[in-house]
Amino acid sequence: MSSVAVLTQESFNEHRSGLLPEQSGAAGAGPSAGEDEEALPTYKEAFPPLPEKAASPEGTQEVAHTWTAKIRPIKSSIITQVFHVPLEERKYKDINQFGEGDQAKVCVDIMHKTGAHLELSLAKDQGLSIMVSGKLDAVMKARKEIVSRLQTQASATVAIPKEHHRFVIGKNGEKLQELELKTATKIQIPRPEDPSNQIKISGTKEGLEKAKHEILLISAEQDKRAVERVNIDKVYHPFITGAYNKVVGEMSQDTGARINVPPPSVNKTEIVITGEKEQVALAVAMIKKIYEDKKKNATTIAVEVKKSQHKYVIGPKGNTLQEILDKTGVSVEIPPSDSSSETVILRGEPDRLGQALTEVYAKANSYTVSSVSAPSWLHRFIIGKKGQNLAKITQQMPKVHIEFTEGEDKITLEGPTKDVQMVQSQIQAIVTDLVSRMDYAEISVDPKFHRHLIGKGGVNINRIKELHKVTVRIPPDNEKSNLIRIEGDPQGVQEAKKELLELASRMENERTKDLIIEQRFHRAIIGQKGEKIKEVRDKFPEVIINFPDPAQKSDIVQLRGPRTEVEKCSKFMQKIVAEMVENSFSVSVPIFKQFHRNIIGKGGSNIKKVRLSSSVRCSAAKPLAAHQSCPLPVGLLSWQSSVYPWSSCPTVSQMLGCGELKPGFTAQL
Numbered sequence: 001m002s003s004v005a006v007l008t009q010e011s012f013n014e015h016r017s018g019l020l021p022e023q024s025g026a027a028g029a030g031p032s033a034g035e036d037e038e039a040l041p042t043y044k045e046a047f048p049p050l051p052e053k054a055a056s057p058e059g060t061q062e063v064a065h066t067w068t069a070k071i072r073p074i075k076s077s078i079i080t081q082v083f084h085v086p087l088e089e090r091k092y093k094d095i096n097q098f099g100e101g102d103q104a105k106v107c108v109d110i111m112h113k114t115g116a117h118l119e120l121s122l123a124k125d126q127g128l129s130i131m132v133s134g135k136l137d138a139v140m141k142a143r144k145e146i147v148s149r150l151q152t153q154a155s156a157t158v159a160i161p162k163e164h165h166r167f168v169i170g171k172n173g174e175k176l177q178e179l180e181l182k183t184a185t186k187i188q189i190p191r192p193e194d195p196s197n198q199i200k201i202s203g204t205k206e207g208l209e210k211a212k213h214e215i216l217l218i219s220a221e222q223d224k225r226a227v228e229r230v231n232i233d234k235v236y237h238p239f240i241t242g243a244y245n246k247v248v249g250e251m252s253q254d255t256g257a258r259i260n261v262p263p264p265s266v267n268k269t270e271i272v273i274t275g276e277k278e279q280v281a282l283a284v285a286m287i288k289k290i291y292e293d294k295k296k297n298a299t300t301i302a303v304e305v306k307k308s309q310h311k312y313v314i315g316p317k318g319n320t321l322q323e324i325l326d327k328t329g330v331s332v333e334i335p336p337s338d339s340s341s342e343t344v345i346l347r348g349e350p351d352r353l354g355q356a357l358t359e360v361y362a363k364a365n366s367y368t369v370s371s372v373s374a375p376s377w378l379h380r381f382i383i384g385k386k387g388q389n390l391a392k393i394t395q396q397m398p399k400v401h402i403e404f405t406e407g408e409d410k411i412t413l414e415g416p417t418k419d420v421q422m423v424q425s426q427i428q429a430i431v432t433d434l435v436s437r438m439d440y441a442e443i444s445v446d447p448k449f450h451r452h453l454i455g456k457g458g459v460n461i462n463r464i465k466e467l468h469k470v471t472v473r474i475p476p477d478n479e480k481s482n483l484i485r486i487e488g489d490p491q492g493v494q495e496a497k498k499e500l501l502e503l504a505s506r507m508e509n510e511r512t513k514d515l516i517i518e519q520r521f522h523r524a525i526i527g528q529k530g531e532k533i534k535e536v537r538d539k540f541p542e543v544i545i546n547f548p549d550p551a552q553k554s555d556i557v558q559l560r561g562p563r564t565e566v567e568k569c570s571k572f573m574q575k576i577v578a579e580m581v582e583n584s585f586s587v588s589v590p591i592f593k594q595f596h597r598n599i600i601g602k603g604g605s606n607i608k609k610v611r612l613s614s615s616v617r618c619s620a621a622k623p624l625a626a627h628q629s630c631p632l633p634v635g636l637l638s639w640q641s642s643v644y645p646w647s648s649c650p651t652v653s654q655m656l657g658c659g660e661l662k663p664g665f666t667a668q669l
Contacts, residue, residue, distance in 0.1 A: 077135050083143060084337055085128040087401075088316050089151045089204055106149050116142035126401065127337070140181040147184035147204055155202040158212045160219035162197045165189050167222050168215055175218075183211040205317055209263030216260045220274040228273045228280045232291050235333065235347060237261055239294045240271070240287055243326030247290070257283040264318070300347045303357065307342050309364040310334050320363050330356035368417045370424055371410045374431045377440055377487060379404045382411070382430055389430065397423050439490035441497045444482040445504040450474050452507055453484075453500060464499060468492035472500070511563040513570055514556050517577050522547055522557070524580060525573070536576075540569040 092103040107118045107130075116134035123129055128150065132142045160168075169176045169189060180187055185203030190196045201211045220227050232240065241248045241261050248259050257275030262268040273283045305313065314321055314334055321332050330348030335341040346356050374382060383390045383404065390402065400415035400423045411427060413420045445453065454461045454474060461472055470488030475481040484500065486493050517525070526533045526547065537545060543561035548554035557573070559566050591599065600607050 078133065079136055079139055080131060080133040081139055081143070082338065083130045083132065083146055084123070085130065085146070085151050087126040087311075090126075090128060091150055091152055103150065110142055110145045110149070114138045114142040114145060118142065118146075123337070126403075129338075144181055144184045147207055148186070151204045153202050154205055154208060155200060156208045156212060157198045157200050158215050159197050160199065160215060161223070162190075162195070164219045164222045165197075165199070168199065168218050179211065179214055183207045183214065185211045187211060187215075206263070206265045210266055213260060213262055213266060216258070217272060220258070220260065220272050223274050226275065226277040226280040228284050230271045230273065230284055230287055231269050232271055232287065233295075234267070234269050235331070236291050236294050237264070237271075238325055238331040239298075240290055243322045246326075251283055251286050255279045255283040255286070259283055259287070297350075298348050299350050299353070300345055301353055301357065302343050302345050303360065304342050305344045305360065305364050307340070308369070309367070310337075310342075310344070312367045313344065313360055313363050315363070324356055324359045324363075328352045328356040328359060332356065332360060366417065367415055368420050370413045370420050372413065372424055372427045372431060373409060374411050374427070375409050375435070376407055377485070378431065378434050378438070379406075379411070381434055381438070381487075382427065393423055393426055402427075437490075438488065439493045440485060440487040441493050443484050443486070443497055443501055443504070445484055445500070446508070447475075447477065447480060447482060449504055449507045450477075450484075453503055460503070464496050468496040468499075470496045472496065509562055510560065511566045512558065512560045513566050514558055515570060515573060516555050517557050517573070519548075519550070519553060519555055521577055521580050522550075525576060536569070536573065539572070540565055543569040545569070545573075 092106075103120075107120060110116070111118055114134070116132050116138040119131040119133075121129045121131075130146055130150075132139050132146070134142070167175070168179070168187075170178070176187060176189070183203065185201050185207040188200040188202075190198065199215060201208050201215075203211065239247070242250075248261055251257075252259050255275070257273050257279040260272040260274075262270070271287060273280050273287070275283070312320070313332065315323070321334070324330065324332055328348065330346050330352050333345040333347065335343060344360065346353055346360065348356060381389075394400070394402065397415070397419045400413055400419045402423065403412040403414070405412070413423055413427075415423075452460075455463075461474065464470070465472055468488070470486050470492045473485045473487075475483065486496050486500070488496075524532075525536075533545065533547075537543070540561070542565045543559055546558040546560070548556060559569055559573075561569070598606070601609070
């Protein structure tokens with residue numbers, strides 16, 4: 001990575017102060033002493049040359065000091081930031097899908113897109129904590145993606161003079177891009193031909209406040225009117241803005257000045273006021289008066305409130321804090337969510353602190369956390385198909401948060417006390433009903449048989465589910481678990497359990513065996529129209545015998561069935577094959593093509609006679625090109641016999657009239 005150093009007037013003065021005395025003197029030479037400070041530096045003055053090889057050690061040390069005096073250690077380019085997404089601003093709130101649903105897919109996509117590393121964790125308040133690591137640019141881009149894709153979006157507009165818009169955009173849009181990354185928002189500026197001065201901002205509530213603040217600051221810098229900056233301690237900002245920004249709004253209306261107070265999420269103390277000089281002066285005076293008054297009269301009290309109850313004191317988008325400030329004039333300071341502190345500070349007039357404290361405790365205790373005991377296997381029945389059962393409850397009591405934790409035999413409820421009590425009674429009634437009419441059973445089956453239990457396209461398992469009105473969970477292959485769970489009506493569960501165990505037992509006892517039988521024997525074993533193999537199958541009805549397709553030219557015959565029956569069938573078929581090998585062979589004899597019809601005879605009479613008298617099968621093959629000892633075309637006559645070798649068969653020898661087999665021809669078994 002390359003970098004560019006920019007030499008400003010300040011940095012040059014700082015640099016020049018570190019030059020050697022001789023060099024400083026040289027830099028100061030000129031017509032007059034007054035021009036010494038104003039003279040522009042030469043290249044050699046700003047960047048002293050490196051020493052020659054022959055330079056003295058002293059000179060080397062001096063120049064080295066010049067170059068090393070200002071060097072600072074380089075910081076790591078990898079940074080880590082933690083972003084928090086409150087529950088009310090989460091786009092994906094389905095707890096059951098945490099880590100595996102759309103939320104996780106979005107995070108993986110953000111990592112691929114930006115190069116940053118993301119780690120998610122779920123806070124106790126159901127907010128998301130996202131730790132992002134990587135280079136600064138990658139982290140800022142990831143933050144923008146997180147805000148736009150994992151948080152609910154809001155929008156706001158800010159009006160600044162039209163001529164200030166270009167300063168918000170910056171050269172080549174760099175300022176706007178930097179601002180969007182910094183605030184994790186989307187900023188839309190009207191086109192030059194659009195007369196509107198409204199800039200639209202979309203993003204989270206916190207991002208909107210930051211972006212609006214930054215845009216107003218840019219506008220204030222460019223405003224030709226007076227600009228005043230007042231530093232006020234952050235803890236007094238709520239009194240200057242007032243509840244729901246009423247006080248600052250009234251001051252702006254009364255004075256005509258624009259007052260920009262940093263939002264609570266921005267850790268800045270500077271309040272910027274712009275407008276006409278008289279307007280600004282009047283607004284500054286009013287702000288300082290409020291500050292001095294509160295600093296003099298306001299006192300604080302610190303109380304301990306459980307960390308889990310802080311969110312109830314804050315309220316959705318901070319509305320409860322604003323409500324307390326509006327009612328009592330007391331500011332309530334809550335420690336950051338990433339802090340373990342439980343101390344809440346109340347700041348205001350002494351006679352109003354008691355009322356504010358009562359409000360804080362009332363808000364903290366207006367919500368409660370409770371639980372209902374329910375076996376974890378019943379949770380999905382309580383939720384219902386596609387969440388139908390739960391939806392009925394949450395529609396009636398939307399403020400109650402219901403949490404199901406996998407593996408825990410309880411359901412956690414959180415929300416307004418009265419609402420929680422009503423939801424608790426409803427869920428308890430559902431649990432009692434389900435426990436009284438539902439049961440479950442677990443059986444252990446070797447994973448290698450699971451797919452057979454399921455059947456092709458789920459035909460087996462769907463039949464069992466439908467027949468017995470149960471649900472059956474067979475673990476996926478990647479879990480490598482033996483446990484199959486059956487849930488439903490008690491009687492149906494027991495019947496389904498019995499059937500599944502019987503199927504599993506049958507499969508465990510089942511065996512598959514491959515027999516090697518030469519393909520040329522397959523037709524003989526099967527017989528005409530499958531008569532012979534039917535006899536074998538009738539003898540072993542529990543064994544399935546599969547012959548390969550003739551086109552495959554395979555010698556493997558597969559037997560499948562109960563272990564003992566497969567072994568018996570295997571031995572029986574091996575015996576049949578052994579007899580065929582021992583009693584049968586084939587031979588090919590060269591015969592002149594013109595004699596084939598004489599051997600076959602009219603209507604095949606001669607061939608039939610040979611077959612009947614010698615128990616052989618004869619067939620004529622395609623003619624050969626030439627016989628070894630005869631120039632005339634010849635053919636092959638082949639037959640199989642279980643009684644005589646061809647040379648000793650009187651009928652064949654007499655019909656062929658050619659004596660023994662000629663040299664160069666061999667019998668083919």
